[in-house]
Amino acid sequence: MKVGDAVIHSDGLPIPRRYRAMLTIGLGVTMAVLDGAVANIALPTIARELNATAAQSVWVVNAYQLVIVVSLLPLSSLGEIIGYSRIYRVGLAIFGVASLACALSNSLETLVAARVLQGIGAACIMSVNSALVRFIYPRAQLGRGIGIIAFVVALAAAAGPTVASGILSIAPWQWIFAINVPLSLISIAVAGSLPLTVRALHRFDWLSAALNAAAFGFFILGVDHLGHGLDHLGRVAIEFAIAIACGFWLVRRQLSRPAPLLPVDLLRIPIFALSIMTSICSFGAQMLAYVTLPFYLQNVLHRSAVETGLLMTPWPIALVFVAPMAGRLADRYPAGLLGGIGMAIFAVGLGALAWLPADPSSLDICWRMLVCGVGFGLFQSPNNRTMLSSAPIERAGGASGMLGTARLTGQTLGTAVVALIFNLATSNGSRIALMTATSLALVAMILSSLRLTDAGSSAQNGWK
Template identity: 30%
Template sequence: MDTTTAEPTPAEAQPTTYMTEAPEVSGRHTPISGRARTLALVSLLLASTMELIDVTIVNVALPTIERSLNASASMLQWVVAAYPLAFGIALIAGARLGDRFGRKRLFIAGLVGFTVASAACGFAGNIELLVAFRAIQGIAAAAMVPQVLTSIQVMYAPAERGKAMGIFSGLAGLASVAGPILGAVLTDVSGWRAVFLVNVPVGVIALAAALRFIPESRSEHPAPINIRSVLILAVGLLGVLYPLTMGHELGWPTWTFAVMAGGLAVLAVFLRSQRRVESGGGEPLVTTSLYAGRGFRGATLVGSLLFIVCAGYFLSTTLYLQVGLGWSVLKAGLVNVPFAITATIGAGTGAAVLLAKMGRQVLLMGAVIMAAGLGLLGIVVADATTTTSFWVFAGAFAVVGLGFGFMVSSIAPLALGKVQGRHAGSASGLFNTSTQLANAVGAAAIGTLFFQVASAQESRVPVELFRPAYLVVLVVAAVLLGFVALATRLIPADAHEFGDQG
């Protein structure tokens, strides 16, 4: 990506990395404004929202896919896992390729690939093809997604960038909960193939706008792509992401921990080599000096903790509602509508109004509100039975969503607001990769905790099995949000003021 933005996931100053100038793209901002710039932004947002929804939309369709394609449990796991694995491994390379060959070019290539792969998923005749096309979707997304933030930075001057970034982050947060809702509705009405085919018209609209309105840009001093570094990074990320993604379903055999430890060791060696290349005046694949900047480092930590919380929260909520309370897929999806509404309100207000006035305090406020919502939800869950009304949960979900919205829309601008244009590709890749890792860690760790507590219960009644497990998850999530609140202090108090200095 290219200079100062962030995405709904975590990642982010050292004097050489952060600055208050405009992005470095052919020596100036790309000349675009007015209606053309708005339509370019719409294209970028459509593509990124489509991709983010695709991460979770497939989950609710799995039982239908199982029956339709006669799929085994292990192949269903791969339908879910193939996408984030391919996406996470290819992200940093995708960001760097955009810097070198043109962000618009990579965005369009990724968008076309994603749309075609979505259609292929929708028409897949067997489970093996579906898994293969899901992996292709992930690779295409890795080419497309990093260019979104970079292009926003290029199109908007610093004083305008915060609002555009806030809209992006807010939509990203909304997409995380919209996926299960949309997936439930589409599967219920049209069958599982619709959860993939819905991407085709959206992709075509985004492509038409992108071809016409998005300006081309590339780094003025693109770094070379070191294939050896790309492969080593891919091996390390695969070693960490694979066991985190598949561990629970496999029962956490010993080898999963060994592979994870090996992946972490490879990543540690890789980062040391990147630091050595950078200190020697070379151009590393990953610019480790980004973490010397307080804004990038602090917002990365805050975002990582938030997405660990959210991954575990969304997973355990779905399991509690569907398995514990016995709700249908559609009902369990629609109960998240209050969350989606208030998250949208919080994201819009936080990015457009509060961030400029409060800076990092928006994150603190959001963490407190979200934790309070989890407390309210715990009170509801403690007395809930299979006959408890849908509406009893609505208020608590709405409060959780409001706090989430305030946070998710503000992390991006605070994290990447002062990244130099020449480091934009690395910053974007690191930010997105951190999100993938945080989501995987959250789902694995908190998901495992959920099932461990459930399996320790003596009762075999689903609601009595899953109630204590869900309550434990809510407590852990609230505690982690306390750490989020503390971590906001690591972000500079003036991190939101970069806009008036460009």
């Protein structure tokens, strides 16, 4: 399709432009994911050098994550209107400038402010990257593209602690952020290969964007405070009440709109709704385990911090290898089948970790981690492919935004549940958390399998 002097490719980009476009996507996603991981490792150093308490320094991480959560859907909606490529390029520029501001910060306040700006840049990148992949790859190879993104995310998450430790061993903490500046410039330089997309005619809904930010923001704050124990119930109740009120108003407003910011139109598609619920449960289970295992390995099994990192490594390594293969399989087999098998394997791995013997060997721990990685890797790419392909092509932005929102919502809930369990359980808290993660994985398996029924299979590989 030709619009003015620009050519819009309706079924994927030609090679080699496709590879350059995926390089742009890969670099942007790597920076956004890696920056969330490396900041955690650097927190003690940042707190010490900026004369901040541990509780205050946590906002270096929280501000970044919170801004991403509340911005994903508005930015994906804006991408439908002004173009996904434009949102992505703006995100790269904002992320680079914000990274430089983080590196130049000389107080906790300025660093947190820079992290807020960096979160906006990351949200621009993450809100439309999946939508762009749908235009980069032909419809018959969409799973392959999604698998590559899953591979990049897994690799960046796995490399985060190592990268952070390496930088901190030879340079000040500021370089953790400064390293993003040249990467942003390289990404912007090759961003001209990103595909052009047909722009929607509706206007951006500013009131819905504000309601979305309030609903998700107060919900995340409420969940976070609930995780700190039952002493904050009054505050939690107020935050949840505001979130529910804003969410109710938001949903009612969206019902009458042809392209709603909160994609209630997509949630009416059975297979899309099932995929979203499956994603929330699976990422909730993943984060329950990720947060619990370091405490379990160090406090219960008395392994060192270095041993803990090495013992958890088989999980992301397995995910790195399995995710691309699962993406290719997703182009041939139903996601309900692949996702159901993946979540069943994931549940077996989590259950095996929950019932480790009292004095396990390193091999006992590693093979269980490997099983978890294989199961989650087999699930993730097919599930993401189904969420994108089941949405109409003109609503790819809404689907992409919901994909990221479901992931972050699940991870936030998982983290809060771990904190709540640790606060309430006087003993065996780690085992209870891992058993809870196993239960969530089994729920995700059931939800994924429901997509094989008539309600889901009719749209399983559809391209609206």
